[in-house]
Amino acid sequence: MGMGALFGRKSNTQRAVRQAKRFAFLSSSGIAAPVSGRCLLCGKEQLSFEFAGLCDECRGKITPNAGKTCEKCGRPLIAEERFCETCREKERHFDRAYSCYVYEDAAKQLVTRFKYAKALYIARQMAYDMAELYFTKDISCSLIVPSPSSAERIKERGYDHIAMLTEFLRGIINIPVAYGAVVKGKDNKMQAGLGGVEREENVLGVYSGGENSGMLKGAHVLVVDDVLTTGATASEVAKVAKKFGAEKVKVLTFASTRYSAGFSGATPGRSGDTEEL
Ligand SMILES: [Zn+2]
Ligand SMILES: [Zn+2]
Secondary structure (H helix, E strand, O other): OOOHHHHHHHHHHHHHHHHHHHHHHHHHHOOOOOOEEEEEOOOEOOOOOOOOOHHHHHOOOOOOOOOOEEOOOOOEEOOOOOHHHHHHOOOOOOEEEEEEEOOOOHHHHHHHHHHOOOOOHHHHHHHHHHHHHHHHHHOOOOOEEEEOHHHHHHHHOOHHHHHHHHHHHHEEEEEEEOOEEEEEEOOOOOHOOOOOHHHHHHHEEEEEEEOEEEEEEOOOOEEEEEOOOHHHHHHHHHHHHHHHOOOOOEEEEEEEEOOOOOOOOOOOHHHHHHOOO
């Protein structure tokens, strides 16, 4: 890789982080006011801001991940078992993963709008819910590591949605963020179009330590992401964090897919991520 490519990537990523910080600041100070008194899904006026900022009606369409979950990856389980099949059979480099909602219906729609339709105002509420889980579960970490997106994706999207989420979360749980500690190197294929096994192969070796990897030493890392599907990405990011000396790695996502035997991730095909725009 030439120096030009390196600087190109760096400035793209840095620009996205600056943009996220500015957006979080403007929102929190009320200047941008991304959270109105309206339901985040249907837009109906409402007074309550619990349950992902949804009105009474839309609230029924979101499933808190409060039932039986895998004690490692935190995905909702159907069977009465301690761990999902993936966590029983595969090495997981994170210590524990947690998520607020089951990735279906309203949770899926919120993430889709946030990620693909520039609905940045959703970030604040997502971060509030994640912070609540962080405190409820006593997750207690010392450093946030945002799950890195590749420079190409950030450019394509126009913003780094995980940095947006991270900036709001940081403002509530009040621990430092290490941008660029773990970076995404070569651009892998879009995860959304792949099945479980493909997803796992797709992320292997894609992540590496970046310029701030020194911050990882001795840290209790909190990896922040929007959705956990197979957990393969989280595991790879955790692997890099531990390689650079992180003591513990926990993962916090807004939603996670329901685990079903025979397939370790979301439904294959692109349908899952774009149909509800
Ligand atoms: Zn609604
Ligand atoms: Zn599991």
